[in-house]
Amino acid sequence: xxxxxxxxxxxxxxxxxxxxxxxxxxxxxxxxxxxxxxxxxxxxxxxxxxxxxxxxxxxxxxxxxxxxxxxxxxxxxxxxxxxxxxxxxxxxxxxxxxxxxxxxxxxxxxxxxxxxxxxxxxxxxxxxxxxxxxxxxxxxxxxxxxxxxxxxxxxxxxxxxxxxxxxxxxxxxxxxxxxxxxxxxxxxxxxxxxxxxxxxxxxxxxxxxxxxxxxxxxxxxxxxxxxxxxxxxxxxxxxxxxxxxxxxxxxxxxxxxxxxxxxxxxxxxxxxxxxxxxxxxxxxxxxxxxxxxxxxxxxxxxx
Amino acid sequence: xxxxxxxxxxxxxxxxxxxxxxxxxxxxxxxxxxxxxxxxxxxxxxxxxxxxxxxxxxxxxxxxxxxxxxxxxxxxxxxxxxxxxxxxxxxxxxxxxxxxxxxxxxxxxxxxxxxxxxxxxxxxxxxxxxxxxxxxxxxxxxxxxxxxxxxxxxxxxxxxxxxxxxxxxxxxxxxxxxxxxxxxxxxxxxxxxxxxxxxxxxxxxxxxxxxxxxxxxxxxxxxxxxxxxxxxxxxxxxxxxxxxxxxxxxxxxxxxxxxxxxxxxxxxxxxxxxxxxxxxx
Numbered sequence: 001x002x003x004x005x006x007x008x009x010x011x012x013x014x015x016x017x018x019x020x021x022x023x024x025x026x027x028x029x030x031x032x033x034x035x036x037x038x039x040x041x042x043x044x045x046x047x048x049x050x051x052x053x054x055x056x057x058x059x060x061x062x063x064x065x066x067x068x069x070x071x072x073x074x075x076x077x078x079x080x081x082x083x084x085x086x087x088x089x090x091x092x093x094x095x096x097x098x099x100x101x102x103x104x105x106x107x108x109x110x111x112x113x114x115x116x117x118x119x120x121x122x123x124x125x126x127x128x129x130x131x132x133x134x135x136x137x138x139x140x141x142x143x144x145x146x147x148x149x150x151x152x153x154x155x156x157x158x159x160x161x162x163x164x165x166x167x168x169x170x171x172x173x174x175x176x177x178x179x180x181x182x183x184x185x186x187x188x189x190x191x192x193x194x195x196x197x198x199x200x201x202x203x204x205x206x207x208x209x210x211x212x213x214x215x216x217x218x219x220x221x222x223x224x225x226x227x228x229x230x231x232x233x234x235x236x237x238x239x240x241x242x243x244x245x246x247x248x249x250x251x252x253x254x255x256x257x258x259x260x261x262x263x264x265x266x267x268x269x270x271x272x273x274x275x276x277x278x279x280x281x282x283x284x285x286x287x288x289x290x291x292x293x294x295x296x297x298x299x300x301x302x303x
Numbered sequence: 304x305x306x307x308x309x310x311x312x313x314x315x316x317x318x319x320x321x322x323x324x325x326x327x328x329x330x331x332x333x334x335x336x337x338x339x340x341x342x343x344x345x346x347x348x349x350x351x352x353x354x355x356x357x358x359x360x361x362x363x364x365x366x367x368x369x370x371x372x373x374x375x376x377x378x379x380x381x382x383x384x385x386x387x388x389x390x391x392x393x394x395x396x397x398x399x400x401x402x403x404x405x406x407x408x409x410x411x412x413x414x415x416x417x418x419x420x421x422x423x424x425x426x427x428x429x430x431x432x433x434x435x436x437x438x439x440x441x442x443x444x445x446x447x448x449x450x451x452x453x454x455x456x457x458x459x460x461x462x463x464x465x466x467x468x469x470x471x472x473x474x475x476x477x478x479x480x481x482x483x484x485x486x487x488x489x490x491x492x493x494x495x496x497x498x499x500x501x502x503x504x505x506x507x508x509x510x511x512x513x514x515x516x517x518x519x520x521x522x523x524x525x526x527x528x529x530x531x532x533x534x535x536x537x538x539x540x541x542x543x544x545x546x547x548x549x550x551x552x553x554x555x556x557x558x559x560x561x562x563x564x565x566x567x568x569x570x571x572x573x574x575x576x577x578x579x580x581x582x583x584x
Contacts, residue, residue: 096318
């Protein structure tokens with residue numbers, strides 16, 4: 001199989017097929033089939049060393065796949081710098097140049113004008129520090145400069161590797177709000193992170209990479225729901241409720257947060273509610289159980 | 304390509320290393336080309352038949368006057384300034400890996416080969432600054448000596464100065480391109496600078512001392528950049544004695560051809576490697 005060729009654009013921003021990267025005997029990315037649709041905010045989840053950054057590097061053309069196929073905006077990776085913006089791992093800067101000059105040089109390479117530079121400096125809150133040498137920037141400022149560089153040419157596809165790394169909590173909120181503003185329309189954003197809450201708050205769809213393999217890809221909601229059908233309820237008194245469930249031969253357990261997890265799908269909700277009412281159980285809340293992303297993540301990565 | 308050249312130009316001209324190289328070249332030209340020889344003593348104090356480094360050795364005063372600017376100034380290029388250019392070249396490419404900006408070059412640039420070609424072109428042109436700094440400092444020093452010694456301050460012919468500057472530029476350009484290629488191959492500047500200096504100051508010089516004893520060594524030495532740089536500088540000197548690196552092993556035409564060939568090899572090898580290799584920085 002040829003490592004990477006181009007295909008016509010079909011509404012899919014990124015498509016990989018059996019994407020594999022080996023370093024010596026070690027397979028760092030193993031046969032990943034990824035599909036990112038145009039206009040979505042896509043999360044790439046996985047622990048450090050899972051293969052997320054290597055995957056992003058292959059998507060940007062920094063490294064080549066050992067085998068498999070990659071299409072980015074219908075082209076070979078790295079061939080359309082005007083349409084792709086990226087921050088891969090920690091942003092790199094020319095330390096002897098000012099933040100503004102760093103941005104101007106990259107903007108010039110992709111045909112963006114001085115107005116775009118000023119706009120990004122303003123948007124990312126770097127205007128006041130723009131004329132200082134970038135070598136003296138804090139990690140957070142460098143991160144913001146990297147994102148500004150990735151955005152300076154208004155790309156169709158934005159690839160961000162750990163965009164909140166090195167940022168303080170308010171900086172993380174700012175980046176999250178920025179990404180939410182940037183998303184939508186035709187722009188596609190792929191965010192790689194090991195911070196589950198970050199992905200949970202901003203992404204539409206996610207892929208989970210573990211030990212180089214894709215272990216989940218789909219809607220974030222789907223990941224929260226999982227395969228098992230369960231309900232969760234807040235009710236009182238607990239003893240009467242568990243007895244009613246025992247009578248229906250339905251399993252149950254505490255979720256550790258004051259709710260009862262009921263081992264039945266949503267289709268049995270009316271039957272269960274009737275049983276609770278008959279047993280004088282007050283039902284405050286009942287619905288399909290939504291796992292926390294942390295639980296879901298642990299489940300898909302351990303299976 | 305023009306955008307890439309403009310970007311590489313701005314990166315290099317704003318980089319202190321380029322201007323420090325020019326300052327270092329000017330300082331070496333003044334100190335080693337004029338101040339030390341002048342302090343060692345001129346004709347009046349000479350001990351007959353003494354060699355450089357021996358007590359009583361003296362520098363002929365006319366070699367320190369403006370008329371012999373080219374011969375004097377270019378004598379430092381085959382070794383010291385070549386090394387300086389190699390360091391500048393290695394820093395230019397190696398720092399992109401150290402700072403990890405090589406990622407930006409690849410991600411934002413119009414293509415790896417285009418970016419490397421732009422960097423090479425800008426570097427090769429920029430080393431003119433170093434050559435001019437060395438010659439200008441030499442000219443000023445020789446003029447001061449002429450005034451102090453009440454000797455002729457008439458300058459050398461313009462054509463000779465231009466030929467000398469051309470030769471000096473070619474030597475620096477080769478050093479810079481080889482340093483740049485080394486930086487790309489090693490993905491750092493430190494290792495290349497260390498290895499490059501050892502090569503220039505030890506390996507090539509040692510090899511040349513054995514040229515007369517072995518045909519293989521002679522043929523090898525005549526193909527090396529340092530030897531050819533020394534021979535090119537040697538075409539301006541009446542004698543090659545006393546100036547480190549200057550020699551008369553090959554003719555001017557061959558020296559120019561071999562130096563140009565080394566420059567092409569440096570660009571082609573670094574472009575080929577850079578185009579194919581993964582960027583892990």
